[in-house]
Amino acid sequence: MSVLIGKDTRVLVQGITGGAGSFHAKQMIEYGTSVVAGVTPTRGGETFEHAASVGTIKVPVFDTVAQAVKKTGANASVIFVPPPGAADAILEAFDAGVELVVCITEGIPVMDMLKVRRVLETLPKTRLIGPNCPGIITPGACKIGIMPGHIHKPGHIGVVSRSGTLTYEAVGQLTALGVGQSTCVGIGGDPVAGMDFVDVLTLFEADPDTHGVIMIGEIGGGAEERAADFIKHKMKKPVAAFIAGTTAPPGKRMGHAGAIISGGKGTAAAKIHALTEAGARVAPTPSEMATTLLSMMKK
């Protein structure tokens, strides 16, 4: 068991003929992900080939997502389309009925994401992860995204994070201690995006195979505070957290479009306070994310 993706997930790659799309499509295939289709407008009819260790894998390329879904039964899409066309690519996947859309692209204008969110609100079954995220992985079963697969290990800890490399850091710490992960979800660093902490925590709480959660937030916005409220009232499983940006100056965008303290709101201190009040344990340093969670699970 896991959340959102597993062995039976059939993945289509939007932007499969581009540099990032083709590189990561191969990496996903190597990991064992079932990549069933690619989409690049005007390149329909071509075949994407990868000489994988298990033999050559051939993936048909289509002009539209609708065609790809109809022909292959793809039920998840991962988007590597550059920023000018990325929001359009997300909307195309929504319209074709793909129920899990993962957008890796960094740099989508926020005006475009406001429209995407508006459409998403009308689609109760559709889930969007990202944009500006590493993707999602259920170790040993399915990887949809750009994370290094080899650091993961199947197990029972859920990880949800706004930061890519900090997710790797947490996973690396867990695996080094011999502790595996159920599913790791990178929700991305943009101010307006798809699934947020509460959406993912809801799934982890309901998943019998997830026994504890590491949640990694950062400065900016109020998603961590909403998560704290959820943890306090709805969660029984232990949650360890880390919030990046204690030392970040206000008014400065710290790499991620969404990582900015504006008008005194979105500070690390406020988030750490809310999470601690809610019963989550906040790791004092980023080196102690795994040990903090394990200290809560000992009994």
Next chain:
Amino acid sequence: MKIHEYQGKQIFAKYGVPVPKGYPAFTVDEAEAAAKKLVAETGNDVVVVKAQIHAGGRGKGGGVKVAKGGPAEARQIAEKILGMQLVTHQTGPEGQKVRRLYVEQGLAMDRELYLGAVIDRDRRRIAFMASTEGGVEIEKVAHDTPEKILTVHVDPAVGLSAYQSRELAFGLGLEKHGKETVGKFVKLMASLYDVIVKEDCSLCEINPLVILKNGDVVALDAKINFDDNADFRHKGWAELRDADEEDPVELQAKEAGLNYVSLDGNVGCLVNGAGLAMATMDIIKHYGEKHGVAPANFLDVGGGATQEQVTKAFSMILKSPKVKAIFVNIFGGIMKCDVIANGVVAAAKELGLKVPLVVRLEGTNVELGRKILSESGLAIQAATTMADGAEKVVLAVSGGAK
């Protein structure tokens, strides 16, 4: 990206948001000529000379002055303001040098209001906020008297509706100035919404928005921030950028495709990924605070950086005089450790490594990266974890002093 008030007003004018007549001036002579032109055009001797810097609170800091005596007085004021070090609550104590002025017609005002628009990230909507408390810091109003801020959220599928603008207009009591004023406000709102959506603004603020004695509604100020992500569809933004208003090192980093923010500390950081870069700063402060050790910068080289970009990034850190030690913290995903190692070695060989260097490498191609570093002959302290690295770099700066 931020722009100046006069640039914001030029954009407003293009979309039909009413603004006073005015001309930018880069010299005292230009300021006097602008005042002369305004007096001739308006038949009014009163002009306003406004310092143009990328920070709010200019009036309070002495950067905005009214000249009632025509062009000669405008010239005297321009002489004082141009070149001054303007200190406001947003500039920090060192202030910002005034290099540009805006000379504007004086208007007979009746009331000052506040009007602003932001992206409300939690509601995923554009939010318009209006308040009767114009001309003062809106953060203070929001804190002290939040009930005085009226808000409407715009459905992106529908756009701004006239009834929402009327809601704000009646909330501000604009009907007292005549029903034409309500209509003028609604029209201004529609134009402003156009500006925000079409120009990809992440923030748009008019403080104050003024009601004139004749009932007209005019934007007396214009603060616009653009969403940097949208620069691919706005070729004109490059011309609006004022390099003098930005940190030179941050600008240099931006040109090299790096995310860099200058800080006050003494440990240079080179990290991949924004979250890890922030966390690296945090952990240096955690171990270093009581020894006076703190991060000197935020630097995210990103996931797809080339060796040249890494070399550039490391050079920027090496050149900074405040840096007493360097911490390279990499968890390679897409980023390969050998690319980082080659970049670091290239920069260190070119510029010389005069401060202690602590490196923690993990992830893709880690063995190759470590090999490149150890064969480089550079004095590098290898760290096994982030905490180990942070402790080592703190010790390197403080010399173990308690």
